[in-house]
Amino acid sequence: MEAIGIDIGGTGIKGAVVDRISGTLLTERFKVSTPEGGKPADILESVATLYEMIISAHEQDSLPVGVCFPSVIRQGHTLTAANISPEWIGLDAERMFESKLGTDIHFVNDADAAGIAEVKYGTAKDIPGTVLMLTLGTGIGSAMIHNGNLIPNTEFGHIIMDGVDAEKIASSRSREKLGLDYAEWAKALSRFLELVTTITNPDLYIFGGGVIKNHELLLPYIKSDVEIVPAQLSNNAGIIGAASLAI
Numbered sequence: 001m002e003a004i005g006i007d008i009g010g011t012g013i014k015g016a017v018v019d020r021i022s023g024t025l026l027t028e029r030f031k032v033s034t035p036e037g038g039k040p041a042d043i044l045e046s047v048a049t050l051y052e053m054i055i056s057a058h059e060q061d062s063l064p065v066g067v068c069f070p071s072v073i074r075q076g077h078t079l080t081a082a083n084i085s086p087e088w089i090g091l092d093a094e095r096m097f098e099s100k101l102g103t104d105i106h107f108v109n110d111a112d113a114a115g116i117a118e119v120k121y122g123t124a125k126d127i128p129g130t131v132l133m134l135t136l137g138t139g140i141g142s143a144m145i146h147n148g149n150l151i152p153n154t155e156f157g158h159i160i161m162d163g164v165d166a167e168k169i170a171s172s173r174s175r176e177k178l179g180l181d182y183a184e185w186a187k188a189l190s191r192f193l194e195l196v197t198t199i200t201n202p203d204l205y206i207f208g209g210g211v212i213k214n215h216e217l218l219l220p221y222i223k224s225d226v227e228i229v230p231a232q233l234s235n236n237a238g239i240i241g242a243a244s245l246a247i
Contacts, residue, residue, distance in 0.1 A: 002026060003064040004054055005243030006047060007110060010034060010070060010083030010138060013043070014235070015050050017058045018243035023121025025236060027057050038084030040091060044100045051101050065105045066242030067097055068113035070141075072153045076107055080155075083138055106245045111135050112152050113241030114231070115143020118206050120244055122232035129203035132156075132196065133231065137209040140167040140192075144200065156196050166192045172211055182214075186221030193224045206231050 006015040011034050017026040030053045035042035047067070055061050071078040076094030081087075094107035108116075115133035118124050124131045128147060135141035140157030143150065157167035168174055170192040175185040193205065208231035211218060215230040222228060233240055 002060075003066060003243040003246035004051070005113075005239035005241070005246070006050060006065065006067045007113070007238030007242060008034070008043065008047065008067065008069045009110070009238075010038065013046055013050055014239055015054050016236075016239050016243075017054060017063065018240050020244050020246075023117065023233070023240050023244065025239070027054060029236065029239065030054055030057070034084075038081075038088075040085065040087055040093075040096065043084070044096060047097065048100050064243075064246035065101065065103055066108065066113070066244070066246035067105050068108050068110040068238045068242040069093065070110050072155060073107055073109050074153065104247060106242070106247050108242060108245055109141075109143075109153055110238050111141030112143045112150055113245065114141070114208055114233075114237035115145055115206070115241070116150055116244060117233050117237040117241035118208070118231055119145045119148060121240060122206075122237070123229050124204060124206055127204055130200065131204045131206060132200055132202040133206040133208055134196075135209040136170075136172045136189075136207060136211040138171065138173045140171050141209075142196075144202075156199075159192070159195055159199075161192060161195065166195070172209060182217045183221045186218055186223075189218075190223040193222070193226070193228075197224070197226055202226055204229065208237060 001020040070082040072080045078088045078093040133143040142156040170188040205228040212230040
């Protein structure tokens with residue numbers, strides 16, 4: 001039960017072979033830089049290079065492949081573009097990747113992949129009900145999973161708060177831009193969680209992204225009626241989640 005997982009981000013593209021039973025990496029994590037500008041042809045070429053690196057290391061070229069991408073994805077089409085070129089909007093991206101790699105793939109939003117990984121193998125394993133993962137980084141990604149079933153493309157970071165997208169106030173980047181300490185940032189996040197809780201009423205929140213490195217500095221300040229735990233799989237979550245969903 002092996003599969004390749006590839007995680008395309010705004011600054012780097014990572015991938016590895018994953019054991020889909022345990023959720024562990026079976027090869028080293030390979031990485032190439034995301035091409036400047038993030039244009040489709042350039043990213044496709046970089047993903048193909050990474051794919052060949054993984055195949056060469058594992059010496060097996062018939063593995064299922066999952067790819068996660070920073071976009072709302074509907075029936076294989078990329079409908080938004082986060083930290084990549086707007087040229088991606090409206091493309092039949094799944095078919096483009098399949099043609100470039102010469103194999104079928106499963107194509108999924110990056111936050112959704114990370115959330116699935118945490119539910120299957122990480123901090124939310126065996127927890128029933130609704131789990132909502134929030135990745136706090138350049139923006140706020142979200143993944144909603146109910147009893148192990150993914151509800152894709154939730155995009156709660158774009159809920160309107162104070163007249164703008166919530167991620168412009170409550171993301172990790174916004175904290176840095178506004179010069180907030182953790183207690184001040186926690187106030188914005190608490191307001192955001194109150195809005196999301198009103199809509200979704202989850203049983204558990206998982207916080208992922210760069211924030212988990214210093215979660216002990218943030219979580220004590222957040223006010224929420226729902227339990228919050230840090231993600232367990234760190235930077236490998238997207239790779240593992242994409243691989244776990246590979247056909």
